[in-house]
Amino acid sequence: MNRSMKKGYVLIALAALLFGFQGVLSRYLLNFGIPPLALAFLKTLFGAIFIFILMFLFGIKEKRIQKQDILSFAWYGIIGVGLFSYFIFAAIERTNVTTAITLMYTSGAFTIVLAAFFLKEKITRNKVVSVLITFVGTVLVVVGYNISQLVIDPLGILFGLLIGLTYGFYNVNSKRYAQKYNTWVANFYSVMFAVIFLGIVQNPVEILLGGMVPATAWKYILLLSFLTYGVAYTLFIQGFKTVEAGRGIIVANIEPVVSLLLARVFFKETMSLWQGIGFLLIFLAILLATRKEETTLFEEKLEAKKQLG
Numbered sequence: 379m380n381r382s383m384k385k386g387y388v389l390i391a392l393a394a395l396l397f398g399f400q401g402v403l404s405r406y407l408l409n410f411g412i413p414p415l416a417l418a419f420l421k422t423l424f425g426a427i428f429i430f431i432l433m434f435l436f437g438i439k440e441k442r443i444q445k446q447d448i449l450s451f452a453w454y455g456i457i458g459v460g461l462f463s464y465f466i467f468a469a470i471e472r473t474n475v476t477t478a479i480t481l482m483y484t485s486g487a488f489t490i491v492l493a494a495f496f497l498k499e500k501i502t503r504n505k506v507v508s509v510l511i512t513f514v515g516t517v518l519v520v521v522g523y524n525i526s527q528l529v530i531d532p533l534g535i536l537f538g539l540l541i542g543l544t545y546g547f548y549n550v551n552s553k554r555y556a557q558k559y560n561t562w563v564a565n566f567y568s569v570m571f572a573v574i575f576l577g578i579v580q581n582p583v584e585i586l587l588g589g590m591v592p593a594t595a596w597k598y599i600l601l602l603s604f605l606t607y608g609v610a611y612t613l614f615i616q617g618f619k620t621v622e623a624g625r626g627i628i629v630a631n632i633e634p635v636v637s638l639l640l641a642r643v644f645f646k647e648t649m650s651l652w653q654g655i656g657f658l659l660i661f662l663a664i665l666l667a668t669r670k671e672e673t674t675l676f677e678e679k680l681e682a683k684k685q686l687g
Contacts, residue, residue, distance in 0.1 A: 389617035396610035398636025414467030425607025455571025458548030472534030481538025488546030518656025
């Protein structure tokens, strides 16, 4: 593993640490009774503003994208940022944080498949095994031994799976545009298109001026927007410059570990032995995912058939 790749993994891990605050802050905000679509709009709106300000502070000169990429960036932002944000809040509202976070980590499987299709990345044995280990580890970390913590609501489960799909879509496009554009520029346009989309499907004036958001909730919205879009997403995209999407998403799976630790601090939640085992499985999956492989599963099976033949 070269130095630039190591740096990429570190940046993705740092982004995941910050993403860990999403569950805690989202729980606080939903307790104010703010609708999920409104929260998604506000989160992306202030995220775009923060990124725009930071672009000037860091002296980013080239702030435009090429005309032929506008439509692709629109889909990148609408699906990977706008719908992803909405599905997180909607899944938590219909189920709970535990169920939503668990289902979000189906994103590893979605990312590997989408990366193979769009980026021509190899589907290797280590990636597949890492995704399976990660999902088991995530279930143990989030749920522990008590499966009854999961809320089985059909629409909520669908929203949770859509979190995984849209997150996977975001990862693949982050890798794609990280090679072509400055990190801040890619982040800004993806979030900006999400703001436009979410502003069309609802009334922004009513959200901002209609008393929908209590005064005490604004600080949590601003903090969530800054930590996720202003910092975490920027680190995430920068990390994908040197790391495969299929491997990077597995490293990002330290997020539920962080979420649980934060929940223990802020909500006095206890930690069980099973959750400790889940921690170890997630870190094992990360170590496995970062090992270099030369052959795909298809190539391995083909070679095995040749030896048998």
